[in-house]
Amino acid sequence: xxxxEEVYTDSEEETGDGDPEFVKRQELKSSALDExxxxxxxxxxxxxxxxxxxxxxLKEKQAKRKVMRAEEEKxxxxxxxxxxxxxxxxxxxxxxxDIEEKRKRLEEAEKKRQAMMAALKEQTNKSKGPNFTxxxxxxxLSMTSAQLERNKTREQIEEEKENIVELQNQxxxxxxxxxxxxxxxxx
Numbered sequence: 045x046x047x048x049e050e051v052y053t054d055s056e057e058e059t060g061d062g063d064p065e066f067v068k069r070q071e072l073k074s075s076a077l078d079e080x081x082x083x084x085x086x087x088x089x090x091x092x093x094x095x096x097x098x099x100x101x102l103k104e105k106q107a108k109r110k111v112m113r114a115e116e117e118k119x120x121x122x123x124x125x126x127x128x129x130x131x132x133x134x135x136x137x138x139x140x141x142d143i144e145e146k147r148k149r150l151e152e153a154e155k156k157r158q159a160m161m162a163a164l165k166e167q168t169n170k171s172k173g174p175n176f177t178x179x180x181x182x183x184x185l186s187m188t189s190a191q192l193e194r195n196k197t198r199e200q201i202e203e204e205k206e207n208i209v210e211l212q213n214q215x216x217x218x219x220x221x222x223x224x225x226x227x228x229x230x231x
Contacts, residue, residue: 157221164218 196204 160214160217161221164214164221167214168218
């Protein structure tokens with residue numbers, strides 16, 4: 045054998061082209077690796093499709109929640125609007141009720157005033173003479189007015205005070221009525 049042949053055989057042994065069992069083992073290894081790789085790729089694809097399905101489901105849920113949230117906000121806005129309208133109606137009704145009560149009170153006060161004016165007018169028409177009467181008592185001649193005052197009971201004194209105050213009030217109201225009736229003339 046020459047040197048070239050030795051080199052050629054050494055390289056054949058190194059590469060293993062000459063040994064059929066070695067080639068088979070290498071092919072089995074590569075086919076096993078290919079199978080493992082295929083299984084890994086299939087598993088990865090399954091996992092990827094599962095993740096995409098999950099992502100799609102999550103996006104659908106998110107879209108549904110967004111729609112539901114929009115509907116809920118719409119309902120809340122409608123409810124808030126109705127509540128505001130109801131509150132405004134209540135305020136308006138209360139204002140109307142207050143106005144009506146005030147009007148009734150004014151009407152009643154006007155009726156009372158007119159009744160008092162009619163009574164005052166009637167009273168002034170009745171008594172065109174003096175507003176007081178002098179009555180003489182037989183036993184009073186011997187007593188002075190100071191003695192008469194001392195002999196009165198508390199009830200009599202209170203009654204006289206009330207009569208005086210009522211008479212003063214009536215005259216004041218009559219004067220106001222007369223002042224209200226006469227228009228004020230400007231210069």
